[in-house]
Amino acid sequence: MTPQDSVPIIPSFGGEGDDGQRKLAIICSKGNLDMAYPGLILGAAALGNGIETHLFFTFWGFDMIAKTRMAKLKFSPVGNTAMHLPIGDARMPQALAPLPGIQALATKMMRKQISELDVPEPPELLQQIVDMGGHLWGCRMSADMMGLTEDDLFDGVEAIINADTFIEKTYGAQLLFI
Amino acid sequence: MPVAIICGHAVELDKDGFLTDYEEWNEILAKQLAANIGIDLTDRHWELIRWLRADYRRLGVSSTTRHTQSAGGFSIKEQLELFPKTPAKKMAYVAGLPKPQGCV
Numbered sequence: 001m002t003p004q005d006s007v008p009i010i011p012s013f014g015g016e017g018d019d020g021q022r023k024l025a026i027i028c029s030k031g032n033l034d035m036a037y038p039g040l041i042l043g044a045a046a047l048g049n050g051i052e053t054h055l056f057f058t059f060w061g062f063d064m065i066a067k068t069r070m071a072k073l074k075f076s077p078v079g080n081t082a083m084h085l086p087i088g089d090a091r092m093p094q095a096l097a098p099l100p101g102i103q104a105l106a107t108k109m110m111r112k113q114i115s116e117l118d119v120p121e122p123p124e125l126l127q128q129i130v131d132m133g134g135h136l137w138g139c140r141m142s143a144d145m146m147g148l149t150e151d152d153l154f155d156g157v158e159a160i161i162n163a164d165t166f167i168e169k170t171y172g173a174q175l176l177f178i
Numbered sequence: 179m180p181v182a183i184i185c186g187h188a189v190e191l192d193k194d195g196f197l198t199d200y201e202e203w204n205e206i207l208a209k210q211l212a213a214n215i216g217i218d219l220t221d222r223h224w225e226l227i228r229w230l231r232a233d234y235r236r237l238g239v240s241s242t243t244r245h246t247q248s249a250g251g252f253s254i255k256e257q258l259e260l261f262p263k264t265p266a267k268k269m270a271y272v273a274g275l276p277k278p279q280g281c282v
Contacts, residue, residue, distance in 0.1 A: 009180055009195040010214045011271055013264040044282045048243060050263030118245060119282055128244060128282065131254040 013050065023052045025170035027177045031063030033073040033110060033122075039178045040064075040125040047132035054173065055129065056166045057157075058139035061178075062146060065138060065154045070123050075107045123154065130156035137161050137169075185210050196270065196277050200234070203274025211272045219272075223260050226252050230273040240270040242280035 024046045028039040039055060046053045063069040077083040077097040083106070085092050096102060111121075120128070130136065138153055138160040150160055161169075180191050185206050190198045197203055197211075208227060212219050219227075229250045233241050243266045247254050254265075261268035266278045 009182060009191055011195040011267065011277070013215070013267050013271075041281050044244075048264060048266055048282075118280075120244065125282065128254060132243070132258065 021172070023054075023170065023173035025054045025056065025166075025173040025175045027056045027058060027175070028061035028064055029059045030178060031060035031069070031073060033075040033107060035178060036061075036064050036073050036122045037114070037119075037125075039176070040122060040129065041119070042176065043129050043134055044125060044132065047129060047134050052135075052173075053129070054135045054137065054166070054170050056137045056139060058142050062138065062142045062148070064122055065126070065136065065157050066146075066148060067152055067154060070126070070154060071121065073122060074103055075110045076103045077106050078103075126154055126156055135169075137166055139163070139166075192276065194277050197274040198276070200231075200274065203231075208272050208274065211274070215268060215271065217261065217268070217272065220260075222256075223272075226250070226257070226260060226269065227273045230269055230275060234273070234275050239280070240266075240275040240278040242266055242278055242282055244282050245280065 024043070026039045026043050028036070030036070039061075043053050043055050057065045063073060077092055079094075080097070081091070081094065083092040083097065084090060086109070115121075119125075126136065136154070136157045138148075138150070138157050140160050140162040143149065143160045150157065153160075180193075181188050182191050183189075187202070187207070189202045189207070192198050197207075205224075209219060212223070217223070226246075229252070230241055230246070233245075233250065241250065243254050243257055246252050246257060246266075246269070252260075257265040257269065261272070266280075270276065270278050
């Protein structure tokens with residue numbers, strides 16, 4: 001092996017234009033099962049690319065990190081006109097969406113579809129984010145509104161902080177609001 | 179497809195620089211690929227690389243960090259120690275597998 005032998009094309013592991021300083025902040029404000037995934041998956045993907053990543057859980061997004069609720073997120077087809085039935089492109093009539101049992105059924109179906117893709121449940125994804133060095137923060141105002149303390153939150157949450165502190169911590173970051 | 183000469187052998191690479199042919203890979207090549215990205219392969223690296231290649235042969239896709247943890251037993255923390263910062267891509271690169279396509 002000589003230096004001349006070395007491959008001229010070495011993959012860019014950071015991504016084009018990445019100077020190693022890229023930073024991502026994701027604000028998770030929804031507690032529905034379907035709205036929990038985008039932030040968690042993008043966060044895990046960012047960490048897999050070596051990007052410093054911060055997730056801030058606020059309002060209903062608190063359900064994603066509250067110990068007693070995080071494993072029980074639900075999906076509701078109410079108000080979701082893109083909800084399809086498992087038959088071709090048939091859409092679910094909105095009149096059916098609020099019927100008893102539909103939310104439970106839709107939640108069960110979504111969990112099954114996601115698990116078939118080998119994508120973990122939200123709590124396991126949160127743990128993956130922590131294992132990869134991601135930072136999880138709870139929102140002070142939401143915690144106060146819901147009467148929750150750090151003891152009530154997933155262990156990987158570093159602290160409950162106010163909006164101001166989050167803005168300080170994510171100086172220069174790209175930001176996603178979900 | 180670009181072709182590169184690595185360790186005296188011509189190998190085909192995809193546009194990102196990953197090997198395209200599973201059979202073109204060998205351990206000497208892996209050492210050079212690892213050196214290209216500043217990694218000195220230890221016994222544990224080799225265990226992981228061999229598992230990744232066997233897993234690819236089984237499933238036909240490059241393993242993600244999560245799958246490497248759940249199916250291979252290599253914790254995400256260990257993967258990060260062995261292949262820092264971007265473990266899934268670096269593991270696939272050194273193991274001569276395509277760039278991983280999975281989301282997590």
